[in-house]
Amino acid sequence: MSRKTILLTLEGHLQSWGDHQSKFIVRQTNSMPTKSGVLGLLCAALGVSRKEAQTNWLPKLRGLKMACRADRPGMRIWDYHTVGAKLSLHRADGKSRTDPLVTCREYLCDASFLVLLQGSPILIDQLAQALERPVWPLYLGRKNCPPSRPILAGITDSDADLLSILRSVPWRPRIEGEQAPSFLVCSLEFDHAYENDPCIYASTVVYDSPVSFEMPSHEARVVLHAALPVGAENGVPLATKPLQRKIPPPPRPRADYSDSRYKEARVQRMKSDHGLCVFCKSTADSVHHVSYKRAGGEEIPGDLRSVCRLCHDALTMIEYGIGATMDRVNPEDPRWRDLIIQKRQEILRFRSLKTQKRARSMAESE
Numbered sequence: 001m002s003r004k005t006i007l008l009t010l011e012g013h014l015q016s017w018g019d020h021q022s023k024f025i026v027r028q029t030n031s032m033p034t035k036s037g038v039l040g041l042l043c044a045a046l047g048v049s050r051k052e053a054q055t056n057w058l059p060k061l062r063g064l065k066m067a068c069r070a071d072r073p074g075m076r077i078w079d080y081h082t083v084g085a086k087l088s089l090h091r092a093d094g095k096s097r098t099d100p101l102v103t104c105r106e107y108l109c110d111a112s113f114l115v116l117l118q119g120s121p122i123l124i125d126q127l128a129q130a131l132e133r134p135v136w137p138l139y140l141g142r143k144n145c146p147p148s149r150p151i152l153a154g155i156t157d158s159d160a161d162l163l164s165i166l167r168s169v170p171w172r173p174r175i176e177g178e179q180a181p182s183f184l185v186c187s188l189e190f191d192h193a194y195e196n197d198p199c200i201y202a203s204t205v206v207y208d209s210p211v212s213f214e215m216p217s218h219e220a221r222v223v224l225h226a227a228l229p230v231g232a233e234n235g236v237p238l239a240t241k242p243l244q245r246k247i248p249p250p251p252r253p254r255a256d257y258s259d260s261r262y263k264e265a266r267v268q269r270m271k272s273d274h275g276l277c278v279f280c281k282s283t284a285d286s287v288h289h290v291s292y293k294r295a296g297g298e299e300i301p302g303d304l305r306s307v308c309r310l311c312h313d314a315l316t317m318i319e320y321g322i323g324a325t326m327d328r329v330n331p332e333d334p335r336w337r338d339l340i341i342q343k344r345q346e347i348l349r350f351r352s353l354k355t356q357k358r359a360r361s362m363a364e365s366e
Contacts, residue, residue, distance in 0.1 A: 004124040005165055007153040008038070008131075011112040015074065015140040016105065019208060027105040029076070029141070032068045032187055033113055034208040036218060037141050041151070042127055043213070047135025050213040062209050062219070064119040067162035067188040069228070071171055074111025078104055107145070114153070114169060116162050128155055161193050163226065170239035171230050180238050183227045190222035199226040265299040273306035279331040279340060282308045288315050290330040305331055314343035 016029040017037045039061045043053045082100035090096055117124070131138075131152040139145050158165060166186055173180065186199075194200050202225040211217040229235035266287050277284045284306035289295060291303045307315065315329050318339055322329075329336050 002121060002157075003118050003159055004121040005116050005118040005156045005158065005162070006124050006128055007156065007165075007169065008115040008117070008151050009112070009149060009153040010038075010115055010140055010147065010151065011072075012140045012145055012148045013110065014142075014145045015108045015111050015113075016145055017108075017141045019206070027103065029106045029108055030208075031073065031108075032070055032185075033115055033141070034206075035062075035066050035221070036208045036210040038066065038115055038117070039210055040213060041138055041140075042130065044136040044138055045127070045130040045134035047130075054212045054214060058210055058212070060123060062211075064117045064123070065162060065189050065191070067116040067118075067166055067186065069114040069166050069169075069184050069186045070111070071114055071184060072110065072112040072174075073185065074108035077107050077109045079107060081105060112174070114166070116165055118162055121157075124155060128152060161191060162188055163194055163197060163199070167228060167236055170237045172239040180230050183229045184236055186226040186228055188224045188226065190224055194224055194226075197226070199228055200224050201227060261297050262299050265301050265304060269301040269304040270306050272301060276306065277308040277311050277331075278305050279311045280308060280344075282310075284308055286312050288312055288328070288331065290328050292326045292328065307331060310344055310347060311340065313347055314340050317343045317347075 010033055015033075016027070017032065017034045018027055019030045019034060039058065042061060043057060046057070048057050081103040083103055117127070137143075138147060138151060140147055156165060160168075163186075166188075171180060171184065188194065190203065204223050204225070205220050206223050207218045207220050209219040209221045211219055231238040269287055270284060273284060275284055276282070286307055286309060287304040288307045288311075289299075289303060290305055294300065294303055311331060315331060318324075318329050318336070329340075331340060
């Protein structure tokens with residue numbers, strides 16, 4: 001029976017591939033992409049919902065043979081999170097809590113993986129088309145982990161086993177002068193063809209073959225672990241040219257406050273508001289973005305509101321608390337009124353305590 005193999009490159013600043021041991025409070029990451037995470041990525045490219053995936057797609061996708069090669073294993077880092085501060089989260093006993101819930105989340109930083117999926121030519125071609133034009137955004141395990149390069153790396157019509165294909169794909173340095181590793185760690189679904197291969201050194205049972213995403217459920221599969229030498233005989237060939245010769249400069253910030261067009265929009269907004277804060281009617285000394293869709297020099301006066309420093313700080317605190325993105329808090333919207341007043345009072349109380357401490361310090365020094 002003819003088979004096709006699709007090649008995926010999973011590379012980004014951050015990746016996180018949770019396994020069945022990962023919990024909400026402490027979210028760990030596997031050292032390599034899981035089958036559940038990769039199939040979830042493919043469902044996003046296809047535009048398949050969680051409910052539809054369980055009945056129509058996962059039975060087909062689970063049948064794909066998967067292999068993964070760690071071209072750069074990355075560095076493990078932990079990120080400290082607080083969730084739900086003063087948002088009245090519901091507890092298991094039916095009561096509510098207003099104190100923040102502390103969570104720790106683990107990521108792979110600066111990692112790169114080559115993933116192979118082998119199956120029927122019709123299904124592989126369909127997946128390749130979806131990855132070229134994905135319906136939904138693609139991410140590497142979690143939504144805050146976007147890929148840094150196109151995921152689809154190619155398709156091969158070769159009927160060879162996955163270990164042979166992994167050996168045939170060159171390892172490439174990312175930047176000029178990067179030293180090649182002595183070997184690359186790989187994981188492959190069990191196949192009797194690999195039993196006598198000298199590169200196979202272990203086997204494990206993992207629970208990452210998804211049966212359902214809506215209510216997470218997984219089946220077990222046997223995974224073989226291999227170490228492929230780089231540049232040696234019967235090993236992974238070493239590419240002569242890097243993927244890129246230099247690291248591109250970081251993008252400029254979204255909001256460019258030195259741009260003359262922004263300054264002009266700022267002046268017009270302050271003039272239309274008669275120099276007063278649109279919330280508390282005191283003297284305005286700043287403007288607040290109610291939309292970041294044109295931030296960076298393309299602002300119009302309608303994107304801004306005149307505010308005093310105290311109201312601006314209160315608005316910023318609210319936006320950080322709710323995780324605002326392009327659309328921000330409009331101080332003229334009545335639904336934000338009570339929360340803005342509350343944040344203003346919190347800031348004033350903090351400033352009063354700070355003033356008291358400064359006065360005591362000065363008195364003690366005298």
